[in-house]
């Protein structure tokens with residue numbers, strides 16, 4: 096039975112990935128989920144699988160190098176899928192230090208622990224062992240409004256502390272591949288959306304605010320473009336890269352779904368009006384008047400857009416979910432899981448929101 100070590104599996108993409116993998120492989124795999132449970136980690140995301148005999152949760156910080164070594168000693172890990180990171184650009188602007196610690200030093204620890212466990216005495220690596228580093232298209236910087244795409248060969252040009260920390264972690268992984276022949280891949284994915292996303296990010300924040308009749312804060316002119324991918328398609332891409340990709344290669348993951356932020360917000364309002372039953376009291380306040388233009392994010396990247404040609408050609412990956420279906424599924428999920436939203440927005444979230452949005 097193949098054993099996966101997933102870091103950050105209690106977060107948005109990590110938990111969707113774990114669901115995807117158990118749906119696909121059932122009891123043929125074992126998953127060890129290592130997560131520090133920061134504000135972004137939530138074991139409720141994994142409630143339905145927590146009792147599976149082939150699933151183990153370990154609460155641990157990837158910055159604890161000794162602990163990471165111990166985990167590799169205790170379990171014979173075949174695959175690492177490394178999600179754990181600080182992931183929100185606005186938080187990185189307000190407080191960059193933890194981004195460097197977790198994203199750079201944490202990744203270094205994961206590389207060192209895997210290398211120590213997998214390297215043979217002659218410097219080769221044990222057969223079949225693979226590390227996948229999950230990264231972002233934001234490392235490539237910003238594109239002009241009128242054209243261009245991010246290819247795997249696009250030079251790195253990060254602008255936020257978040258993207259700079261992810262770029263640094265990518266370079267560390269590349270250096271381990273080039274120096275030691277460490278068996279790894281890097282994936283750089285576009286913006287994800289779907290169930291279990293923490294409501295600090297655009298889509299769940301707008302859904303949550305709209306349902307509560309709160310203002311929808313649009314940064315700048317609302318015309319920044321992101322390339323949106325349904326999270327299960329990202330999970331599928333990661334698995335396909337580990338199964339069919341060439342070792343040592345980087346693959347961009349994206350589905351050619353570019354949208355301006357303001358378009359996304361209009362779509363969310365439309366879908367909410369369509370999906371909410373007529374007698375739902377929340378329906379009354381779902382309208383365009385909630386849209387409020389606020390001070391722009393500092394250093395705000397204008398446009399991201401992935402060219403997924405390589406992953407299509409070499410790995411055979413293509414997304415399954417069209418945006419119009421994915422956004423409906425997502426909105427429906429947030430309706431049906433009001434308690435989830437209530438739980439994650441109680442406590443610290445209120446202070447975060449107040450602090451991040453009060454002077455905008």
Ligand code: NAD
Nearest residue numbers: 103105106107108131132133135136156157179180182287
């Ligand atoms: P998230 O913030 O929802 O989840 C991060 C998870 O990592 C949480 O469960 C958190 O508890 C855990 N974590 C944080 N610090 C840790 C530490 N020191 N030790 C152990 N666990 C720790 O993030 P996400 O949106 O699921 O993103 C996952 C990964 O995918 C990140 O590496 C991110 O850079 C990358 N990515 C995200 C997107 C996106 O649109 N969200 C797109 C491309 C790539």
Ligand code: TYD
Nearest residue numbers: 184286295296297300312313314319321356
């Ligand atoms: P976000 O979800 O934070 O992802 P990223 O910055 O990593 O792409 O933001 C997506 C886009 O939405 C980005 O252009 C910033 C914008 N945005 C707003 O306009 N208002 C908001 O309240 C948030 C959180 C984001």
